[in-house]
Amino acid sequence: MKNLRDFLGIGMDKVNVVKILLKDKKYEVAIEPYDVSILTIFTDPSFVSHCFQFKHSIQADQLVEDLREIISTNKWNDFLSVLPAFPDGGVQIVRKDSKSGHPIDKSCLREVIAKMYPRTNHLPIAMFGDGHNDIPAMKVRNVIPLSFANAHEDIQEFIKMQKGHLSKFNAPEDLGVVDGLLYLAKKDFFKKDSRKIIDLIKNSFPNLV
Amino acid sequence: MGHFVIPVTGKPVDYVAQIFPKNNLIDHGVIVENAEVYRQANSDKIKVYG
Structure with a gap:
């Protein structure tokens, strides 16, 4: 997860409203600050306006597609999985079980x-x-x-x-x-x-x- | 053992802290972050699964 977060330009410490880097372009999103193990990215401010104010700069499905490509390109498929986008524009990246290889969900x-x-x-x-x-x-x-x-x-x-x-x-x-x-x-x-x-x-x- | 209500959510552990007092339920633990993280009954210790 650390490698992915570094790749997106958010390290392990950046949360709330941040800019993530995808294919040389920056997008404004919100990162769930209280996650311990997974990474939750909110793309649509209208659903989370009670917590975060940011521009709607990327569609959730596009983010899922880009994240899956990044994970595949960097050969992180054995460790990470991207869940389908939530109806509220949330995207979650979860770990995979080291024994079974299945996403932990x-x-x-x-x-x-x-x-x-x-x-x-x-x-x-x-x-x-x-x-x-x-x-x-x-x-x-x-x-x-x-x-x-x-x-x-x-x-x-x-x-x-x-x-x-x-x-x-x-x-x-x-x-x-x-x-x-x-x-x-x-x-x-x-x-x-x-x-x-x-x-x-x-x-x-x-x-x- | 009886019948237990255990919240299972994709949200972080802090989001479910109020479920038990708000609904007058006994704390039997929570499963959060899509089952990657859990907390046992009446414990403050958060554990990562897997």
């Missing part, structure tokens, strides 16, 4: 949980998500995927294909999460607590059940 969900809770095995997992970067976690074996009416269209398509649960409600403002919990309870995801959860939702949201 949410597909590592089960392995990370195993690190957090080393004495557990084969935990049942349900994943609520609304962005395309949630899809890798939802592809993990035996993870139940759930999403909402206002989710990114890619994830809605994915949920339909995977036969997960796509709520007719939005989230987080509407009842999307509660509806998802009800779906899980009806599938007995919560085992001995499933009935209690159904009753609780029934009492709190009578129109939902």
Whole structure:
């Protein structure tokens, strides 16, 4: 990551609004200041104007393409991967696992949980998500995927294909999460607590059940 | 063990700090930066995965 950051002219210390160098041209972007391991670059100021003020000088898809070319040209493919652009113009560069060679993304969900809770095995997992970067976690074996009416269209398509649960409600403002919990309870995801959860939702949201 | 809510996000760890108190949830840890970084329950120590 350091080599890439040096190549872009931002070193390890430049964050917030900066100019990055791509193919001899400079572009104004914002760099997420609190990232520890990944690199997040915001290209569209309209989505992050509450934090950063800068000119919209490069499209996110163009940045993804250029970064992938830089990584390939410099033979950093074994170490780094560029995720598809986010709808808000964010672009993330992630590391690759040194053993598997796969990008470290949410597909590592089960392995990370195993690190957090080393004495557990084969935990049942349900994943609520609304962005395309949630899809890798939802592809993990035996993870139940759930999403909402206002989710990114890619994830809605994915949920339909995977036969997960796509709520007719939005989230987080509407009842999307509660509806998802009800779906899980009806599938007995919560085992001995499933009935209690159904009753609780029934009492709190009578129109939902 | 019970049922745990664990935030899983592409954002940095600071962004999810308020999730637990705001929603009256027990802190069972967080997974951030697209699963490259995690923090265990009730710990201040941030760990990098992989």
